[in-house]
Each structure stands twice: as C-alpha cells, then as structure tokens.
Amino acid sequence: MRRTIGYTSGLFDLFNVRDLDVLQQAKSACDSLVVGVWTDELAQRVNGAPPYVPFDARTEILKGVRLVDSVIRVDALDPVEAWRLVGFDTVFVPSPGGVPTAEEVGSLLVGTEVAVVELTGVLDSTSPILRSALGHDDSRKSVA
Numbered sequence: 418m419r420r421t422i423g424y425t426s427g428l429f430d431l432f433n434v435r436d437l438d439v440l441q442q443a444k445s446a447c448d449s450l451v452v453g454v455w456t457d458e459l460a461q462r463v464n465g466a467p468p469y470v471p472f473d474a475r476t477e478i479l480k481g482v483r484l485v486d487s488v489i490r491v492d493a494l495d496p497v498e499a500w501r502l503v504g505f506d507t508v509f510v511p512s513p514g515g516v517p518t519a520e521e522v523g524s525l526l527v528g529t530e531v532a533v534v535e536l537t538g539v540l541d542s543t544s545p546i547l548r549s550a551l552g553h554d555d556s557r558k559s560v561a
Contacts, residue, residue, distance in 0.1 A: 423447030
C-alpha cells in the first residue's frame with residue numbers, strides 16, 4: 418500500500434495549542450507529515466509585522482515535534498511550488514484562519530490530484546494574558 422504524504426504550512430510563531438491541534442489533525446490523516454515554515458520575510462508580507470520567534474528557532478521547534486516527519490522553508494504562499502518540492506498527496510488547511518484559505522489552495526492545485534482537507538474545529542490559542550504581555554496589536558493577523 419502506498420504511503421500518503423501530507424503537508425501543511427504556517428507561521429508557527431509562539432508555538433501553541435492551536436499549532437499542536439493542526440499538527441495532530443493533519444498527522445492523523447496521513448502517513449508522513451511535512452510542515453512548511455514561513456520565513457520571517459513572508460510573515461512580514463502576510464501579517465504586516467515580523468514574527469516574535471525567528472525562523473531558525475521556529476524550524477527547530479517543529480523538528481522536535483514527534484508528529485512532524487520533515488520541515489521545509491516557505492518563502493511564498495504558493496502550494497504548487499511546495500507540491501513540486503514535496504510531492505504531497507494531501508494538503509491540510511486550518512480553519513478558521515488558514516492563509517491562503519482551503520478554497521484558494523484548492524483552486525491553485527487544480528489538476529494535481531492533491532486532496533485539500535480543511536481542518537475545522539481547530540482549537541483557539543487566543544490568550545488575553547499573553548496578547549497583553551506581548552503588547553499584541555489586534556490589527557496583526559492571527560494565523561498558525
């Protein structure tokens with residue numbers, strides 16, 4: 418039987434319960450999970466602000482998570498580029514808050530036979546105490 422390769426990507430800044438839930442849901446639906454970590458530059462373009470935790474540290478954190486089989490660098494929100502690099506069968510998009518959305522990912526991957534799975538009911542990581550301590554600006558997008 419062929420092993421399935423799953424893929425998800427995100428910022429994974431200040432790794433939290435939402436990030437863990439995304440990884441758990443994705444890993445439960447594939448044999449091997451590849452995680453794309455957004456570069457600091459991509460985070461700046463998407464969110465309008467740099468991440469709190471630098472790219473190299475976020476990458477090392479994800480490499481240490483047992484659910485993750487491999488980690489790749491993501492410089493652009495282009496699932497086709499990631500698919501060409503990884504060759505995944507399924508892409509997992511958390512909802513709400515997936516950037517790009519599952520619908521957008523699906524439209525970009527038309528013709529690849531990649532299954533797009535929207536992970537619904539993902540746990541919320543909103544912590545008023547943490548947001549306040551960090552001086553969180555509510556205009557920043559909150560993405561995985």
